[in-house]
Amino acid sequence: MITLYQYPPALGVGNLSAFCLKTEAWLKLSGLDFKIEHVFDPRKGPKNKAPFIRHEGNQIGDSTLIIEYLKDKFDTRVGREMTTEENAVANAFQTLIEEHLYWCIVFNRWIEDENWSLTKEIFFGKMPSIMKAIIPNMARKSVVSTLYHHGLGRHSRKEIYYFAEKDVKAISDYLGGKRFFHGNDFTEIDLCIYATIVNMRINDFKGPLKGLIKKYGNLNDHCDRVAEYIDFSMKQNMRAA
Template sequence: MIVLYTFGPAFGLPDASPFVTKADMLLKLAGLPYRSERGSLRRAPKGKLPYLDDSGRIVADSTLIRWHLEKTYHIDFDEGLSAAERGIAWAVEKLLEDNLYWAIARMRWLEGDNFAKGPAQFFRAVPAPLRGLVEALVRRKVRQALWAQGLGRHAPEELLALAAKGMASVADILGDKPYLMGDRPCGADATLFAFAMGALAPAFESPIRAAAASHANVVAYVERMRRCYYPELAAPAAVPPAPWPAAAA
């Protein structure tokens, strides 16, 4: 039996982490029997989630999980795509994972109101006298990671502009197709759904959310995928128009 170790549902999302949702979606697309269990970062082989236990074989990282499923179970998530289409799908994944992710992380972890509504919940088990200190230490690590990655060196309006451009590019690639690359989901759809739904999460107010919501095809895509693969989750509330920096338009 395959076991996927996760953080668990949060903020109206299948999981607090888009990478976990991506791995979960890949298993759904593969049609393989599996179960999800809440994991521990201390026990995770690379200190992060998700990771997968496939009958004793441990695989960490959502992309390595995909490759494991493809090799072990002879699955081609991109079946039917041309070489160029496979390249586009991979580029979309990396845009979302290596660019948009960090913008969303900054919004959730470093903006006070969003932190209070979201990640602060992760620290409820910490004794009250220590909670503020632990939160400050973890948020400092997030800030350092953002700085090391590079996006954390930008002014907020510059980071928003990059996130908005990325989301607009994905919307243009999606177009009026039901799935990213055509009439059937491919591997990158697991990633697109996870990150687009995360950007649209109603728990967080942000210009990034407004930017994602400005693309009707992305909103419709997320709702279509949610109804198909996560019908137990409530439909997200509509995002009202919101002003945001001109530099990010």
């Protein structure tokens, strides 16, 4: 049995971590047997972050490495296999999303004062009072430091959201009027896009990010199509079983 360790659902979204949401969606589509354990402390994982899995004594962290491990272990894929060219494009966009746009989302949730109270309550609200008075601010300072050393945190608020829009526009421009990112067929990169856009359009978080999804409406539509695809595929897997 595969055990997926990730944060619990919140704010009406399957997971506030796009990496967790992507991994869970991949597992659902794969038809593999798995269970979910919710964690708040990512230090329990091999890379001090969520998601991570345990399987046959192996512990694997990082959504991409988890998926690659499961592909090799069970010789399974989700969606249409990408061509060499499509895979190259997918890798480039995945890096844009997970190594750049992701940090704009982190800034929005952890650094923006208007969102910090909500973020603090979600991730630290169940802590004992003594810990809750100390740990959240320590965690926030750590995020500030990480953003600075990443490079994005050295920019102004206006510049950070400028970069976010450039990333979102690039995804939207490539998607265009296609049903999925690489055409009519669902491919794995669609999960990465879906998990990120779902998180950007959460109404509870204030700021420009959710407005970008309204501005580039084909991403909103893509999000809904992927959700429908996942739901349909899960039903088909259940019937096949």
